[in-house]
Amino acid sequence: MTALDLSSPVAVVGTGTMGQGIAQVALVAGHPVRLYDAVAGRAREAAEAIGARLDRLVQKDRLTGADRDAARARLRAAESLSELADCALVVEAALERLDVKQQLFRDLEDVVTDDCLLATNTSSLSVTAIGGALRNPGRFVGLHFFNPAPLLPLVEVVSGFATDVTSATRAYETARAWGKTPVACADTPGFIVNRIARPFYAEAFAVYEAQAADPATIDAVLRESGGFRMGAFELTDLIGQDVNESVTHSVWESFFKDVRFTPSLSQRRLVESGRLGRKTGHGWYDYGAEPAEPHTAEKERPPAYVVAEGGMGPAAELLPLIREAGIQLRTEDEDHGTRLVLPSGGQLVLADGQTSVEFRDVVYFDLALDYRRATRIALSASQDTSPQTLSEAIGLFQALGKDVSVIGDVPGMIVARTVARIVDLAHDAVAKGVATEEDIDTAMCLGVNYPLGPFEWSRRLGRDFAYDLLDDLHLRDPSGRYAPSLALYRLAYATEKREGTP
Numbered sequence: 491m492t493a494l495d496l497s498s499p500v501a502v503v504g505t506g507t508m509g510q511g512i513a514q515v516a517l518v519a520g521h522p523v524r525l526y527d528a529v530a531g532r533a534r535e536a537a538e539a540i541g542a543r544l545d546r547l548v549q550k551d552r553l554t555g556a557d558r559d560a561a562r563a564r565l566r567a568a569e570s571l572s573e574l575a576d577c578a579l580v581v582e583a584a585l586e587r588l589d590v591k592q593q594l595f596r597d598l599e600d601v602v603t604d605d606c607l608l609a610t611n612t613s614s615l616s617v618t619a620i621g622g623a624l625r626n627p628g629r630f631v632g633l634h635f636f637n638p639a640p641l642l643p644l645v646e647v648v649s650g651f652a653t654d655v656t657s658a659t660r661a662y663e664t665a666r667a668w669g670k671t672p673v674a675c676a677d678t679p680g681f682i683v684n685r686i687a688r689p690f691y692a693e694a695f696a697v698y699e700a701q702a703a704d705p706a707t708i709d710a711v712l713r714e715s716g717g718f719r720m721g722a723f724e725l726t727d728l729i730g731q732d733v734n735e736s737v738t739h740s741v742w743e744s745f746f747k748d749v750r751f752t753p754s755l756s757q758r759r760l761v762e763s764g765r766l767g768r769k770t771g772h773g774w775y776d777y778g779a780e781p782a783e784p785h786t787a788e789k790e791r792p793p794a795y796v797v798a799e800g801g802m803g804p805a806a807e808l809l810p811l812i813r814e815a816g817i818q819l820r821t822e823d824e825d826h827g828t829r830l831v832l833p834s835g836g837q838l839v840l841a842d843g844q845t846s847v848e849f850r851d852v853v854y855f856d857l858a859l860d861y862r863r864a865t866r867i868a869l870s871a872s873q874d875t876s877p878q879t880l881s882e883a884i885g886l887f888q889a890l891g892k893d894v895s896v897i898g899d900v901p902g903m904i905v906a907r908t909v910a911r912i913v914d915l916a917h918d919a920v921a922k923g924v925a926t927e928e929d930i931d932t933a934m935c936l937g938v939n940y941p942l943g944p945f946e947w948s949r950r951l952g953r954d955f956a957y958d959l960l961d962d963l964h965l966r967d968p969s970g971r972y973a974p975s976l977a978l979y980r981l982a983y984a985t986e987k988r989e990g991t992p
Contacts, residue, residue, distance in 0.1 A: 493667035494607075494660065496520040498578035501568070503527070503594065505536035508611055509583035511639030514540050516581075517561045518553070518640075519668040524577060526568040528584070533567035540565060543640075571601050579664065581633055583611040591615065592623035599624055607660055609633040613684060614740040617677040618650035628654035631661045634681055635670075636937055643671040644936040650677045671936055673929035679744030682925050683937035684737055686944065688751055689911035691734065694722030694904070695754035702870070702898030703785070705774045710784035711895055714866035716905040717859030717941035723774040727767035731760050731774075749970045750915070784866075787894040790885035792817060796838070797831040804828070804951045805840045807861040808890070815889045830886075836879025838886070841906035843962025843972075846872035846899045853883040857906035857951075859941050867892045872899040902963050909947055910956040910963075914978050916944030921977035948981075957982035 494500070501524040502513040509525070517523045517540065525533040541562055547553035553561075574580060580598055584590060595608055602608070608630045610620055621630035632648025645665040649658045658674065665672040675681050680688070694708050703711075709721020726734040735757050742751040760766075760773060767773030775782055795818035802808055805828055812819045828840035836851035846852045853875055856868040867887045871880045884894045897903065902910065916930050925933070931943020948956060956978060963972035974982075 492660070493663040494521070494578050497522075499524060499576055501526060501574040501577040501580040503571075503574075503580060503582045503598075504584035505532050506583065508635065508637055508639060510536050510540055511637065512581055512583060512611060512635055513565070514543060514640050515635070515668050515670070517565055518557075522564040522566070524566050524568045524574055526571060526574060533569075537565050537567045571597055574598070575601050575603070577602060577606060579607045579609065581609045581611060586612060586614055588615055588619055591620045595620065595630070596623050599626070605629075607631065607657055609661060611635055613681075614737060616650075616679075616744070617648045618652065621650045621652060627652035629657045631657050632675075632677065632681070633661055633665065636683075642936070643669075644683075644933060645670045645672045646675050646681045646683065646933065646937075647672045648675050648677055648681055671932060673925060673933045675925045675929070675933075676923055678919070678922075678924045680737070680741040682919070682930055682933040684741060685924070686912060686915045686919060686930065686934060687938050688738060688741060689908055689915065690718075690938075691722045691726060691738065691757075692752070692754060693902075693908040693911060695756055697897070697900055697904055698723075699754070699756050700898065700900050702900035703868075703895070703904070704782070706782035707784040707868075707895050707897065708904055710866055711856060711868045711897075711904045712908070714893070715856055715858045715864045715868060716908070717864075719939040719941075726757070727773035727775055729767070730769055731757060731766045735761050752971065785895050785897075787884045787888075787896050790881045790888060792885040792889035793833050793882040794818060795820060795833060796886065797822060799829045799831060802828055802830075803840065804857065804955060805855075805861060811862060811890045812886070815891075817886070817889060832879055832882040832886070834876060834878040834882055836876060836882070838883050841870075841903040841959070843902045843907070843959040843966070845901050845966070846870060846875055850874070851876050851879050853880055854903060855883070855887070856903040857909060859905075865891075865893060866895060868895045868897050868904055870897050870899050870903055901966050902959055906959060907963065909951070910959045911972070913944045913948045913951075913956040914960055914975050917948070917977040917981060918975035921975070953984075954982040
């Protein structure tokens with residue numbers, strides 16, 4: 491099944507920001523486009539707004555004047571649904587209410603031809619439930635664009651329970667012909683991106699609620715150590731706290747209140763207070779005040795030497811960095827792959843889901859996307875950690891050119907627990923037929939700008955890193971939130987079997 495022919499008219503129903511963006515994508519690709527909105531006059535206003543954006547593209551040399559004029563000639567505002575009768579594809583971007591969407595598609599089914607492809611751009615409702623109102627749900631599919639649709643490449647092509655393979659394939663190929671990067675997805679709450687991205691917000695909020703660190707520090711660690719484009723607090727302020735919390739709540743409700751997707755009480759309070767982020771001038775941050783600064787430790791003297799017990803696993807890059815900093819590095823052939831021993835006798839250990847208070851004189855350090863390029867490292871210590879050990883740990887990372895943020899004694903720290911949970915949800919999604927590994931990695935990199943897809947993270951960290959960390963977290967919080975999925979358990983167990991573990 492091939493993409494729609496460019497001569498085939500495409501209709502967009504609902505002319506808000508997303509509807510206009512989708513219409514512009516189809517228009518620039520070469521289709522005749524019809525705009526319809528239930529509110530009189532809005533379709534004409536949307537057509538004028540799209541025309542103005544085309545003008546700006548010409549001014550930026552991204553579109554020729556001739557192509558702009560041809561696109562404008564193909565764009566038409568429709569006064570009634572009957573004017574969409576000859577369309578080969580209708581994409582709905584209307585109000586996020588199931589009853590509204592179901593009625594709209596019932597009305598469309600009475601107007602369009604039997605071979606017209608019907609699609610919804612919903613981000614939170616079930617494609618299956620919307621399509622269930624149709625006489626022929628086989629031609630119904632989800633086409634979830636990301637905002638702004640003309641700029642962001644990702645499109646989630648969502649097959650409902652009754653969607654025909656031919657319909658999903660045609661939608662997929664059409665999105666690709668429009669210059670987008672489509673990924674195929676089963677109809678699951680949150681689809682790919684909004685399902686797997688939940689821990690990025692949830693774990694940051696959990697660290698904050700545990701009073702282990704403030705928003706500015708958590709955001710700085712996620713950016714400067716984890717390699718994420720934005721931290722969870724600044725990103726939700728940009729999205730809008732009400733919007734982000736609504737998506738989280740929808741996914742949680744749709745999964746029958748699965749504890750892994752439980753919304754944040756602190757975010758709920760933020761929404762209730764009307765502090766919705768940038769659009770109200772105050773969210774996690776006050777945008778009328780000076781920017782909040784992350785906690786950064788004062789300068790400490792570096793240790794004269796450190797002893798590495800093993801190869802340091804995912805933190806192996808620290809060993810050459812220590813040598814390059816002129817600090818003597820001694821190595822011992824011990825099976826402690828993520829541990830450094832400091833001159834004080836204290837230990838520096840990669841975050842593993844345990845806490846410093848459980849051990850004598852231990853400082854944990856957080857996971858980094860790239861220890862060489864990271865500009866900040868988080869450390870955690872308990873009240874039982876000696877001041878000398880913490881000082882040496884701070885001094886060591888400062889000698890490697892890193893800012894250091896000392897946070898509370900929270901298991902899994904910030905980046906490590908976030909990445910482990912994202913990896914777990916991704917493996918669980920593949921095991922349940924939501925999408926392929928490749929499509930999930932593509933979706934998370936293009937949809938939310940993650941520095942790595944979950945499976946690329948998993949391969950870098952080793953097959954059992956996420957499982958071991960979550961298993962440790964689950965022992966300390968047996969609510970089920972951190973219980974590793976069966977898919978992650980199988981991955982770790984298979985690794986052990988290959989290595990000869992009985």
